[in-house]
Amino acid sequence: MRKRRVERPIVAITKDPLEGKAMVDALNMLPLNEIFKPGDTVVLTPNWVNTRPPETGTVVGPETLRELIRLIKQQQPGRLVVACGSGGAPTPKVLEQTGYQQIIQQEQVEFVDTNYGPYVELELNHPYPPATPINELITKADVLVSFTQIKHHEEATVSLGIKNIALSWPPAEIHGWPKTQRGIHERLHGFIAAMGEKIPIDLTILSGDKGMIGTGPSHGKPVNSDIVIAGTDPVATDVVGARLLGFMPQAVQYLYELILRGVGEGDLKKVELKGIPLDQAEEEFSLAAYGHPVVLDKGRIKPLQLK
DSSP states (O other): OOOSSSOOOOEEEEEOHHHHHHHHHHTTTTTHHHHHTTEEEEEEEOOOOOSSGGGGGGSSSHHHHHHHHHHTTTTSSEEEEEOOOOOOOOOHHHHHHHHHHHHHHTTOOEEEEEOOSSEEEEOOSSSSSSEEEEGGGGGGOOEEEEEEEEEEEEEEEOOHHHHHHHHSSOOOOEEEEEEETSSSGGHHHHHHHHHHHSOSSEEOOOOOOOEESSSSTTSEEEEOOOEEEESSHHOOOOOOOHTTOOOOOOGGGHHHHHHHHSSSSGGGGEEEEEEEEEEHHHHHHHHHHSOOOOOTTTSOOOOOOOO
C-alpha cells in the first residue's frame, strides 16, 4: 500500500461546545494542503457501528459529518466517497435511522457500502485470519480519513481511528453481522494491528463531544466533553485519544504492537502537539465522564515504555 501523505506526527486538540467548530479548529492546525491535493480520490470512513442515535455516543454526529464533507470539498478532490460498513446492522438501515442518508443526498457525495464488493484480497501479517477480502475502493484512495468517537470498547479496550478502519472495511457479506464468522474477534487486537499496518490513514478525527465510557462500542455511558482530536499520524492520534480514556499506549495491545512495528509514533514527546495542552484535555474529558479529574500527564508527558 502507499505511504501516508504526511508522515511527520502532528496532533491537534481543541475544545468547543459546537462539535463542528472544534473539529474545524483542529483541522486548521494541520497541514491540510499537504494532506489533500486537487483531483485526489478522498475516502471518508465515519463510525456507523449500528443504528443507535448519535446522542448515545455510539456513532458520529450527522451535522459534524456534513461540515467535514464541506471542508474536504474545499480541497477540490476529484472524487469524494463516504465509505463504511456497519458491523452491528446493515449499513443502509444505519443510514436511514440516524439521518446520514439525508446528509449524503443533500451534499451530493458518493457512498460505498464496504460490506460488499467488488473485492481485492488483503494479505495480513496475522495468523488468523491471514487475509480478508476488502472493497477495491481502498486501492483507489489517495487520501483516507477516519472519523470516529472516543470510546471504551469491551474487546478492543479503546475504539478510536485505527479500530474504526479495521472493523469498518472487512465485509459483513463474508464476515457476518456482527463480523465474527471468519475469526476477526478471536484475535481481535492482532487483527486490528495487522489492518493498521496495511492500510494508511492520512487523517484521523476523534470526537469526545459524544464519546463513550463503560461498555462500548454501543451500550456505555455517553460523554460530552466538547473535545476533538485530529492528527496526521493514526498511531499518535489514537495514543492521545487513549490517554483521555486513562490508558497509556502499552495498555492497548494493538496500539503497542503498531508502535513496535514502526507504523506510527507512540512517544508523544516526539509528536508536534497543538491546541490545548494534553493534561488539560485529560482533565476535562475525565471531569465530563466521571465528575473527577484523572490526569496521566500532569506536569509532564509520561514516557513510552518499550521492551
